Amino acid sequence: MADDMPKQDLSSEGIAAALRGRILSGDYGLGQRLIEMDLAEEFGVGRGRVREAFRMLTGEGYLEFVANRGVLVRRYSRVELIEMGRVREVLEGLAARLAAERALTVVQRHDLEAAQARMDAAEVAGDLDAFGVENRAYHRLIEDLSGNVHASEFITRVRIPLIRVQMPWEEVAESVGRSNRGHRVITAAILAGAPEAAEVAMRTHVRDGNAHVARLPDEVFEGR
Amino acid sequence: MADDMPKQDLSSEGIAAALRGRILSGDYGLGQRLIEMDLAEEFGVGRGRVREAFRMLTGEGYLEFVANRGVLVRRYSRVELIEMGRVREVLEGLAARLAAERALTVVQRHDLEAAQARMDAAEVAGDLDAFGVENRAYHRLIEDLSGNVHASEFITRVRIPLIRVQMPWEEVAESVGRSNRGHRVITAAILAGAPEAAEVAMRTHVRDGNAHVARLPDEVFEGR
């Protein structure tokens, strides 16, 4: 579908949401500069509204403001990525713990099992792309099951720098097996209502993933 | 000093910083409505700049935007406060862990001991106000010692709703002893370079504090 049709009149929040989506989807690359005028035209609004959306997203940590240069999608150095990885570790661990603490409905339990099954199928089929997609869906599902929107929000943010980075990760086919073994432990712990076990398993799992990040080449960190 | 002298010309960031300070200091109460025009006049700038400052602070979680009504200092429901408390628990736990993992300099170790000593002095003197101040300084020091700015940023955010709430907390003189006992365990663990012990102690400590929040009366949650 062509995306160049002038958008409907949106509020600042709507524009912010649209831009947030583009950043999270990787549509806008890290370090990419955003031009007020272009977006104003695209959305069919004045520059002021776009500016306000920019300021909201800077406050949320998605954009970087440079005086007299405007905004760019926030970049992260290797050090920052490692720091955020540690934060992600405890936050995702918390989400798993909370999911295990709650009395899940039958539907929720089924959703979790289904997500696990889809990852298993992708693993067996050796479909790395599908595994990547299902992996992300699985982690987001656990956030949802935690019922803690603040934890979710922060996890989303510390996951941003991984958007582009995870490609080389998928190349390592061997790690899929290891990764999914972690998933099965987490799934079992949540379904069994074992918070401590769920948190420990999730933390270990995320930490494993972070180890890959530490070995990435420098090129990954330059925002074009 | 009288505060009614027209302020110097400030950037949006400067205005945001000023407002953030007023919110953090309790100068602006929870739920208080802020008028663009008044602040524009006070700071001697156009409304646009004030609006942009508002949007930044909304993104940071300090303000709440209501369509066609402007902004008010963000209120948090009891449920949100409890949710954020759990996030704070693991994040402060992480900060303590990281502080214990790092090889602290002599100066840093001294700072930590000094902060602990000041809390001890306030406890002995029975000075609840001083203890509250030193308590906050202590937690912030540990954030700094962690060396993880992202953890720090998130901790600051989940601490926002506690600004007003901590007053009744201080009334419970008995809890000061219990609280400071927790501090001593944390301090010792960090100085001993014991990450696991430091994290566990901090999590327990923060969880204790959160228990107070859960028992607060409903009035605390209504923005005037």
Add this chain to the structure above:
DNA sequence: CTGCCTTGCATTGTCAACAATCTTGCGCTG
């Protein structure tokens, strides 16, 4: 007296124009 409508005021929402600033490419000089 009570409830609803209306009218006026306070405030926010939006834009378009102008000023300030930065970048870029050109030409001049040594």
Add this chain to the structure above:
DNA sequence: CAGCGCAAGATTGTTGACAATGCAAGGCAG
């Protein structure tokens, strides 16, 4: 040919004016 201004273009920074919205006070009907 390299380096240094310098001017033109592009982009952001800021404001004031006008439109739209919501709220409160007062009047009117029942």
